[in-house]
Amino acid sequence: KQEVTQIPAALSVPEGENLVLNCSFTDSAIYNLQWFRQDPGKGLTSLLLIQSSQREQTSGRLNASLDKSSGRSTLYIAASQPGDSATYLCAVSTATGNQFYFGTGTSLTVIP
C-alpha cells in the first residue's frame, strides 16, 4: 500500500523567507501528485498538479518538483507571507486512478 510522508510536521518562519516542504512516497507507480492547502475548518484547495511524466510545475510564488524514481516531491514557497500560513498536504494518485493517498501535512506559520 502506498505510504506518503511529509516532513517537517510543523514549520515556523519569518515573513519573507523562502522555504521548502518535503513529501515522500513509497510506490513510484503513480499517475500524478498534487499539493493542497488547507485552512482551519475548511476543505482543501489544490495548488499544483504534477503528472507522472513531468518534473515540475509553477504557479506564482509556488514551485513543485517531482522525482518519481526516488519517490520525492518538494514544494518551494518563495518570499513567504503571513497569508501563506496553513497546512500543506501532498497526495499521490494510484496508477489505476481510483484514489489519492494523502500525507498528514506540514503546518506552516509565517510570522509577520
Next chain:
Amino acid sequence: GAGVSQSPSNKVTEKGKDVELRCDPISGHTALYWYRQSLGQGLEFLIYFQGNSAPDKSGLPSDRFSAERTGGSVSTLTIQRTQQEDSAVYLCASSPIGPQKLFFGSGTQLSVL
C-alpha cells in the same frame, strides 16, 4: 454551482442513530470522492465514483457505511448505527474526470455523542 457543496456543515447525533451526508459536485464533473479526516490524522479514502462505472468501495471501514450517487451528480454518504469513532470531518471532492485536479467541499463535521 460554483464549487462543491456539502451539507450539513455540522451534524451532532447520538450514538446508534443513522446519518446522511450530502455532496453536490461541480456540474459536469464525472469523478467524485469521499474522504474522512479525523483529528490529527491524514485523509482516509472512503469511496470513489467515476461516471456510470461501479464505485470503488474499498475504503469503506465497515458495512455500516454506504454511499450512492444518483444521476451521476449528487452523492449521499450514509452511516448507520453511528459510533463515537465515526466522529470526524467528512470531505467530498470532485474532478472533471478521474484523478485530475480535485475540488473539495468544506466538509461535514460529524460529532457522535
